[in-house]
Amino acid sequence: MKVTETELPGVLVFEPRVFGDERGFFMETFNARRYAEHGLPERFVQDNLSRSAHGVLRGLHFQHPNPQGKLVSVLEGEVFDVAVDIRQGSPTFGRWTGVTLSAENKKQFYVPPDFAHGFVVTSEVALFYYKCTDYYSPQDERSLRWNDEELGIEWPVSSPTLSEKDREAPRLSEMGEGELPVYGV
Numbered sequence: 516m517k518v519t520e521t522e523l524p525g526v527l528v529f530e531p532r533v534f535g536d537e538r539g540f541f542m543e544t545f546n547a548r549r550y551a552e553h554g555l556p557e558r559f560v561q562d563n564l565s566r567s568a569h570g571v572l573r574g575l576h577f578q579h580p581n582p583q584g585k586l587v588s589v590l591e592g593e594v595f596d597v598a599v600d601i602r603q604g605s606p607t608f609g610r611w612t613g614v615t616l617s618a619e620n621k622k623q624f625y626v627p628p629d630f631a632h633g634f635v636v637t638s639e640v641a642l643f644y645y646k647c648t649d650y651y652s653p654q655d656e657r658s659l660r661w662n663d664e665e666l667g668i669e670w671p672v673s674s675p676t677l678s679e680k681d682r683e684a685p686r687l688s689e690m691g692e693g694e695l696p697v698y699g700v
């Protein structure tokens with residue numbers, strides 16, 4: 516398994532080993548012991564699957580309190596996936612990093628707890644599959660504006676399809692007292 520660090524400490528790209536043969540291929544999509552060697556928690560408690568059409572953008576999402584770390588991947592199609600450091604006081608506060616995930620490249624992206632996460636679909640359809648370190652908590656879920664100028668995320672799609680919640684999401688500077696996580700807490 517190849518593991519690549521990004522410019523945001525803790526945000527990692529995994530490329531699992533793929534065993535191809537005349538039947539097709541085999542790969543381990545998660546192995547608690549091996550992923551823990553790279554700092555991931557051994558315990559993931561919820562798995563999610565979403566299907567989206569080309570140009571759909573889901574995000575930027577986070578839970579506070581009760582944050583979720585997410586190990587995300589694509590089973591069909593292709594997305595551009597983004598993690599944003601929203602921890603107040605972090606040396607990399609407000610910075611983002613992104614990676615193309617596809618069924619073909621089989622990359623996985625680890626977005627640690629307290630980072631905002633989002634993706635946009637660049638193929639006709641995408642099946643997006645991810646593991647979470649904590650449970651969905653509707654009262655704690657928050658959305659951050661996908662095109663906040665302060666973040667300057669270079670999305671490959673200019674007029675994405677958004678949920679109502681994501682269309683109305685506040686910018687980072689508009690987040691209220693106690694709505695953002697604090698670095699090191």
Ligand SMILES: Cc1cn([C@H]2C[C@H](O)[C@@H](COP(=O)(O)OP(=O)(O)O[C@H]3O[C@@H](C)C(=O)[C@@H](O)[C@H]3O)O2)c(=O)[nH]c1=O
Binds near residue numbers: 573574575633634651
């Ligand atoms: C995320 C989630 C949603 N739901 C329900 C609530 C709602 O009625 C419906 C659709 O929810 P959403 O619109 O929030 O789905 P979606 O926009 O796909 O939300 C997801 O976006 C990506 C970017 C993430 O990082 C995820 O953590 C999650 O926030 O599914 C659950 O029951 N459990 C869950 O874990």
